[in-house]
Amino acid sequence: AQSVAQPEDQVNVAEGNPLTVKCTYSVSGNPYLFWYVQYPNRGLQFLLKYITGDNLVKGSYGFEAEFNKSQTSFHLKKPSALVSDSALYFCAVRDKPLRAAGNKLTFGGGTRVLVKP
Amino acid sequence: SAVISQKPSRDICQRGTSLTIQCQVDSQVTMMFWYRQQPGQSLTLIATANQGSEATYESGFVIDKFPISRPNLTFSTLTVSNMSPEDSSIYLCSCLAVQETQYFGPGTRLLVL
Numbered sequence: 001a002q003s004v005a006q007p008e009d010q011v012n013v014a015e016g017n018p019l020t021v022k023c024t025y026s027v028s029g030n031p032y033l034f035w036y037v038q039y040p041n042r043g044l045q046f047l048l049k050y051i052t053g054d055n056l057v058k059g060s061y062g063f064e065a066e067f068n069k070s071q072t073s074f075h076l077k078k079p080s081a082l083v084s085d086s087a088l089y090f091c092a093v094r095d096k097p098l099r100a101a102g103n104k105l106t107f108g109g110g111t112r113v114l115v116k117p
Numbered sequence: 118s119a120v121i122s123q124k125p126s127r128d129i130c131q132r133g134t135s136l137t138i139q140c141q142v143d144s145q146v147t148m149m150f151w152y153r154q155q156p157g158q159s160l161t162l163i164a165t166a167n168q169g170s171e172a173t174y175e176s177g178f179v180i181d182k183f184p185i186s187r188p189n190l191t192f193s194t195l196t197v198s199n200m201s202p203e204d205s206s207i208y209l210c211s212c213l214a215v216q217e218t219q220y221f222g223p224g225t226r227l228l229v230l
Contacts, residue, residue, distance in 0.1 A: 034219075036221070041226075042224075043121075043123075043209055043221045043222050043223035043224045044209065045221075046118070046218055049217065049218055090160070094217075097217065104162060105162070107159045107160045107161075109158070109159045
């Protein structure tokens with residue numbers, strides 16, 4: 001069975017400071033890893049993904065994430081946080097290609113990010 | 118990326134009634150999904166909506182409670198039947214676009230009184 005852990009319910013950071021949102025995963029095969037953001041009263045927006053290739057992936061709004069196979073982690077980072085980055089962030093994982101039988105995207109519990117001016 | 122719209126965006130319903138949520142994608146997609154996000158919680162997959170056949174439900178979800186239709190490659194509906202306050206959630210439609218990425222609609226916020 002696959003699982004995702006986001007160990008922090010909330011992350012507080014001052015505007016302009018680096019932002020890190022932690023994610024660790026457990027899968028039986030090769031992981032397909034995703035980050036989504038949910039702004040208040042909005043749906044989920046795709047930020048970035050790791051399928052294969054470079055361990056450092058860059059996504060929307062200046063976010064990036066580093067895939068670390070040995071630590072089974074996929075932490076989300078932004079060098080300089082903005083107040084507008086305040087939102088709920090979800091890490092998600094699959095262990096199969098999307099069209100494979102039994103495919104399922106599993107979400108972490110979410111981390112609320114609060115960026116203070 | 119795919120653009121997904123949902124109707125209604127929110128609703129307040131009485132217990133015992135049913136609500137049908139519509140999901141429209143701006144392009145043909147092979148796979149569509151329905152998720153539930155209960156208050157303050159993460160997303161849980163309800164079912165995969167299969168075009169031309171019955172939906173595939175996850176453990177804990179049944180067709181009688183959450184009937185799903187998928188008449189074509191751009192449209193799906195989810196019905197929440199015989200609602201109770203425990204059904205109060207955000208219901209999100211999702212689809213596979215390109216390169217293994219799932220995209221999500223804006224969600225339907227349901228409150229059952």
